[in-house]
Amino acid sequence: xxxxxxxxxxxxxxxxxxxxxxxxxxxxxxxxxxxxxxxxxxxxxxxxxxxxxxxxxxxxxxxxxxxxxxxxxxxxxxxxxxxxxxxxxxxxxxxxxxxxxxxxxxxxxxxxxxxxxxxxxxxxxxxxxxxxxxxxxxxxxxxxxxxxxxxxxxxxxxxxxxxxxxxxxxxxxxxxxxxxxxxxxxxxxxxxxxxxxxxxxxxxxxxxxxxxxxxxxxxxxxxxxxxxxxxxxxxxxxxxxxxxxxxxxxxxxxxxxxxxxxxxxxxxxxxxxxxxxxxxxxxxxxxxxxxxxxxxxxxxxxxxxxxxxxxxxxxxxxxxxxxxxxxxxxxxxxxxx
Amino acid sequence: xxxxxxxxxxxxxxxxxxxxxxxxxxxxxxxxxxxxxxxxxxxxxxxxxxxxxxxxxxxxxxxxxxxxxxxxxxxxxxxxxxxxxxxxxxxxxxxxxxxxxxxxxxxxxxxxxxxxxxxxxxxxxxxxxxxxxxxxxxxxxxxxxxxxxxxxxxxxxxxxxxxxxxxxxxxxxxxxxxxxxxxxxxxxxxxxxxxxxxxxxxxxxxxxxxxxxxxxxxxxxxxxxxxxxxxxxxxxxxxxxxxxxxxxxxxxxxxxxxxxxxxxxxxxxxxxxxxxxxxxxxxxxxxxxxxxxxxxxxxxxxxxxxxxxxxxxxxxxxxxxxxxxxxxxxxxxxxxx
DNA sequence: CCGATATATGACACCGCTTGACATATCGAG
DNA sequence: CTCGATATGTCAAGCGGTGTCATATATCGG
Numbered sequence: 001x002x003x004x005x006x007x008x009x010x011x012x013x014x015x016x017x018x019x020x021x022x023x024x025x026x027x028x029x030x031x032x033x034x035x036x037x038x039x040x041x042x043x044x045x046x047x048x049x050x051x052x053x054x055x056x057x058x059x060x061x062x063x064x065x066x067x068x069x070x071x072x073x074x075x076x077x078x079x080x081x082x083x084x085x086x087x088x089x090x091x092x093x094x095x096x097x098x099x100x101x102x103x104x105x106x107x108x109x110x111x112x113x114x115x116x117x118x119x120x121x122x123x124x125x126x127x128x129x130x131x132x133x134x135x136x137x138x139x140x141x142x143x144x145x146x147x148x149x150x151x152x153x154x155x156x157x158x159x160x161x162x163x164x165x166x167x168x169x170x171x172x173x174x175x176x177x178x179x180x181x182x183x184x185x186x187x188x189x190x191x192x193x194x195x196x197x198x199x200x201x202x203x204x205x206x207x208x209x210x211x212x213x214x215x216x217x218x219x220x221x222x223x224x225x226x227x228x229x230x231x232x233x234x235x236x237x238x239x240x241x242x243x244x245x246x247x248x249x250x251x252x253x254x255x256x257x258x259x260x261x262x263x264x265x266x267x268x269x270x271x272x273x274x275x276x277x278x279x280x281x282x283x284x285x286x287x288x289x290x291x292x293x294x295x296x297x298x299x300x301x302x303x304x305x306x307x308x309x310x311x312x313x314x315x316x317x318x319x320x321x322x323x324x325x326x327x328x329x330x331x332x333x334x335x336x337x
Numbered sequence: 338x339x340x341x342x343x344x345x346x347x348x349x350x351x352x353x354x355x356x357x358x359x360x361x362x363x364x365x366x367x368x369x370x371x372x373x374x375x376x377x378x379x380x381x382x383x384x385x386x387x388x389x390x391x392x393x394x395x396x397x398x399x400x401x402x403x404x405x406x407x408x409x410x411x412x413x414x415x416x417x418x419x420x421x422x423x424x425x426x427x428x429x430x431x432x433x434x435x436x437x438x439x440x441x442x443x444x445x446x447x448x449x450x451x452x453x454x455x456x457x458x459x460x461x462x463x464x465x466x467x468x469x470x471x472x473x474x475x476x477x478x479x480x481x482x483x484x485x486x487x488x489x490x491x492x493x494x495x496x497x498x499x500x501x502x503x504x505x506x507x508x509x510x511x512x513x514x515x516x517x518x519x520x521x522x523x524x525x526x527x528x529x530x531x532x533x534x535x536x537x538x539x540x541x542x543x544x545x546x547x548x549x550x551x552x553x554x555x556x557x558x559x560x561x562x563x564x565x566x567x568x569x570x571x572x573x574x575x576x577x578x579x580x581x582x583x584x585x586x587x588x589x590x591x592x593x594x595x596x597x598x599x600x601x602x603x604x605x606x607x608x609x610x611x612x613x614x615x616x617x618x619x620x621x622x623x624x625x626x627x628x629x630x631x632x633x634x635x636x637x638x639x640x641x642x643x644x645x646x647x648x649x650x651x652x653x654x655x656x657x658x659x660x661x662x663x664x665x666x667x668x669x670x671x672x673x674x
Numbered sequence: 675c676c677g678a679t680a681t682a683t684g685a686c687a688c689c690g691c692t693t694g695a696c697a698t699a700t701c702g703a704g
Numbered sequence: 705c706t707c708g709a710t711a712t713g714t715c716a717a718g719c720g721g722t723g724t725c726a727t728a729t730a731t732c733g734g
Contacts, residue, residue: 004453006690017713022692030711049453053393054690057719062390074618078411085436094455097434099422116341116386118431226622255622262624281411285563285592286623287599343720354684359722367682391720394689 005046014042062119066096069126075280083301108134122308128192147304152194159315161303165195168293168321169202176245177210180331185243187222187232187253199249222253229256244332251276251283269330288327342383351379399456403433406463412617420638445471459645465529484641489531496652498640502532505630505658506539513582514547517668522580524559524569536586566593581669588613588620606667625664
């Protein structure tokens, strides 16, 4: 029955010219309320869906944007996708979520391919693609608008939304210090992510301000995943003079530390305080629930989408973080004078 | 400089007809090795990317498929997306991940819109959209091929991939019984998901076979999320004659039970065994790590994609599950004669 | 060596929509 | 009554591919 109706069918049914239907479709001025209504009625009656392909081809906007990511944290990506998604839906824009591999030398090509093949109107970059040079260059060459979520470099060059990772880490460290901790272990994030450095920086700054010396021996590498948390936890708890608190730069790694503590019968927070970062669902799911930094991921994504779709000038928006106190932190057992 | 090259540019550069380039693009027979090489060389030189829009418009396949989902478990969706992704990438197919809301009365329309606008060649449905009537009807009316991942109903009507939820739940229950448990609490899954019923069924079947009576008082409602696990855990641990083991129908809820146990100082697995289902990363992340059923999510997704792209006849594929033993299960403290 | 068949390539219309150049028509303001 | 703003239509071109049909050459059995 219902072969998909095209613009001509609609025009015929509404008794107007094809051009007029096109005008209605594109919100052109100089269309009377009356005809507009008639055309819209016809569209509805025919269940008319303008072919995106045809519109794109004839040079119009595609009403599609892409979210490019390469992040292996399910929680993080879920939040980001959802944030973008909600705003897009509300605006009638289609979202293409595209994973890439930032370590692949051909990423630039892949992105170029994505843009030229699908004709997306704009792009949202999430960390760590935000700082992937080949991608950035490709996008600039293509002259397509894009917004970065939590970029680490060249902050000013393109629109971006972000939170203050350094300040957040500073806040958390200060919180620990205020609780009485003096030896605070720190597990770094994935080296690909610029935020990792910022968090370490915040940790050091808080230490400095409090007059505590920075001990490289209390820092360990991590990759933002559970296993590196386990490694870090083991390393720190094996230390002869072990820390009374561990600040892991994300929740997954904090969970790893928790597992190590449980495994060794080290009570948290009684004998060891543990904190995370991000406030993913994981933070509430583990035991004890994690004191962590709430990173407004969905909000960041939503805001990025808004900026992209608004399409105005260079915009930078910083969203606030929050320190969430839960049960994984307590004053150290015996205060060392 | 580089305005995007089109097929004509390529043709000119290779010294052949446009049609010939098209043939090369689509792997048509009857193109000599020689011309093919020449054309490909030209494409490379010009960095040619065929416009999806144009191909769609001219009636060809779009080389795009959509994954439709409405699942709020980040980990599950991450795995599913990744599974689809990998195969698509390998096949040069673009994947559009599209969330929907199965409770929205207009889902059918949304899906219809998606298909007619993007001209996707096929669709993958993940639970619970697999059993969403409006969507199913819309897809059938559109006469577009689709594959369902873990459908609960009308199994035979469309291609599908799935695991044996009932058997898996049976296995898990039997495992607990073999460990000596006689009173096993069960937390149901989200009522929207057909798998929830299957898992309950498997639990009952194992009980029956072991000659244990089914006690409705040991069953509680759940929604596949942490909070309902907490509710279920509280309910079960408040019981005068409380169970020695709790089988939660997914890992998130099992984590909830664990939290309740920790909170009450109930040792797991010493005083209470807890098991999950799915084997998400969460299962390894909580303490103690969960004994659970490994559901091959990425594999299911990958297989579904394979079937869809192969585009052959009705296919059904069951993938095996595995019972993963970790530390959350032990024999009950004192055996009741 | 011939017509038949397989292989290889080209010409051209067309997919559904937008757009620009014009042509008209109506209408209220000056 | 004329003018500019508003409203609508006609027509042709074009976006970047693909399908159909025609054509040209190579190959092959008899």
